[in-house]
Amino acid sequence: MVADRDPLGMGHLDPQRIPRARERPMCADREACVRPSGAVGGHLDCSLALRIGATAFGERLPERPVHLSEFLQGPIMKLHTTLLSLGVLASASFAGGSDVRINEVDADQTSTDDAEFIELFKAGGGSLDDHFVVLYNGNSTGDAEYATYDLDTQSIPADGFFVIGPSTGTVPNTDYSPSNFSDTNEVQNGADAVALWFDTTGTLADSDFFGTTPDAPPAGAVLVDAIVYGTSDSEDTTLVGNLTPGGTQIDENSNSNKDTESSSRVPDGGAAFDTTVWAQQLPTPGATNGGAVSPYTDLGCALAGVSGDPVHSGTGTLDGGTAGSLELTNAAPGAIAALLVSLANTPTPFKGGTLKTVPVVLNISLVTSGSGDISLPFTFPTGASGLQFYTQFGIQDAAAVKNIALSNALGALAP
Ligand SMILES: [Ca+2]
Ligand SMILES: [Ca+2]
Numbered sequence: 001m002v003a004d005r006d007p008l009g010m011g012h013l014d015p016q017r018i019p020r021a022r023e024r025p026m027c028a029d030r031e032a033c034v035r036p037s038g039a040v041g042g043h044l045d046c047s048l049a050l051r052i053g054a055t056a057f058g059e060r061l062p063e064r065p066v067h068l069s070e071f072l073q074g075p076i077m078k079l080h081t082t083l084l085s086l087g088v089l090a091s092a093s094f095a096g097g098s099d100v101r102i103n104e105v106d107a108d109q110t111s112t113d114d115a116e117f118i119e120l121f122k123a124g125g126g127s128l129d130d131h132f133v134v135l136y137n138g139n140s141t142g143d144a145e146y147a148t149y150d151l152d153t154q155s156i157p158a159d160g161f162f163v164i165g166p167s168t169g170t171v172p173n174t175d176y177s178p179s180n181f182s183d184t185n186e187v188q189n190g191a192d193a194v195a196l197w198f199d200t201t202g203t204l205a206d207s208d209f210f211g212t213t214p215d216a217p218p219a220g221a222v223l224v225d226a227i228v229y230g231t232s233d234s235e236d237t238t239l240v241g242n243l244t245p246g247g248t249q250i251d252e253n254s255n256s257n258k259d260t261e262s263s264s265r266v267p268d269g270g271a272a273f274d275t276t277v278w279a280q281q282l283p284t285p286g287a288t289n290g291g292a293v294s295p296y297t298d299l300g301c302a303l304a305g306v307s308g309d310p311v312h313s314g315t316g317t318l319d320g321g322t323a324g325s326l327e328l329t330n331a332a333p334g335a336i337a338a339l340l341v342s343l344a345n346t347p348t349p350f351k352g353g354t355l356k357t358v359p360v361v362l363n364i365s366l367v368t369s370g371s372g373d374i375s376l377p378f379t380f381p382t383g384a385s386g387l388q389f390y391t392q393f394g395i396q397d398a399a400a401v402k403n404i405a406l407s408n409a410l411g412a413l414a415p
């Protein structure tokens, strides 16, 4: 194989510095070294494989070789301090996307509906500036908007739960009662939809959404998450097709208890638009919906390669001292790959797809196994609670539109 000096077009990957399998030097510190599963023999030379700082997407930061264990197994707070000293953390603001989720919806209650609510979730909480919750009426022409709540200046508390409900006190833990949220019969019972939009322009007002349809939002609005729901209504395939394509309508009455149950993501959060995670159970406004909570959030944006979309996932709880791993599957076999790490989540055009881990602060060179997998086991360090980071793989792949396939991006938040 002729070595490509810049396989991902990122200006600083150098596969010639990745020894071929039989030449790979053994790490002096076997315990601290991580190698991809399926790699043939030996260990990657981690001190060569991981570099910090250089990036093709922004300012070229000072390069510093960093042992992989510093990120995955070592003192992650040391990395934290390094990033602070480089000014990376200060610039790692949230821009151009959102990992907030619609976590629970209760549209229907006994007799007159007077305890309707919409619960949003983001692990660790965070700002809701430039977020809009929009309700769509499945019975109207084009499924038009019938209510919009501008969440500018609102924020999700540290517990992760934000409840939008009436001002009457009938919904416990209500965080926000918009002036246009009626005390009764505000949230239609279906087939209807709740959508969460993010304004990438920072200039939209709630009035910009008035009367719009899901397929024609205001310019600059990006759909973050949505649920199409009903109460034993036949499926509104147009609504589903526009808001949760490939998914299904969620039935609040699946247990014949629409008056006493809500629809909840179980566990809290998870992948946007995933209609398989919803369950009907007793309402829990402002509190967990139960189930095992993953510290990882699938942020999408895969770019297909020879086997379709490469799939990136994580395991473990990210509690200090516990085991976990970062995984890649369904990628090209035996291919040069890079794990790109960021402290921000900024969707950026890249090789015909979208790279979310921008600015890239860590770039870990790896090779996929013969079955197109990489597994990076680690023990998460103590003292890193609250650390949030984003990961995405780029894989050299001749079948990709510009010879680079991308996995989905993954958000991780240490509890
Ligand atoms: Ca209702
Ligand atoms: Ca209900």
Ligand SMILES: [Ca+2]
Pocket (backbone or CB within 6 Å): 136, 137, 138, 139, 188, 189, 190, 191, 192
């Ligand atoms: Ca309706």
Ligand SMILES: [Ca+2]
Pocket (backbone or CB within 6 Å): 103, 104, 119, 264, 283, 284, 285, 286, 287, 288, 289
């Ligand atoms: Ca809840």
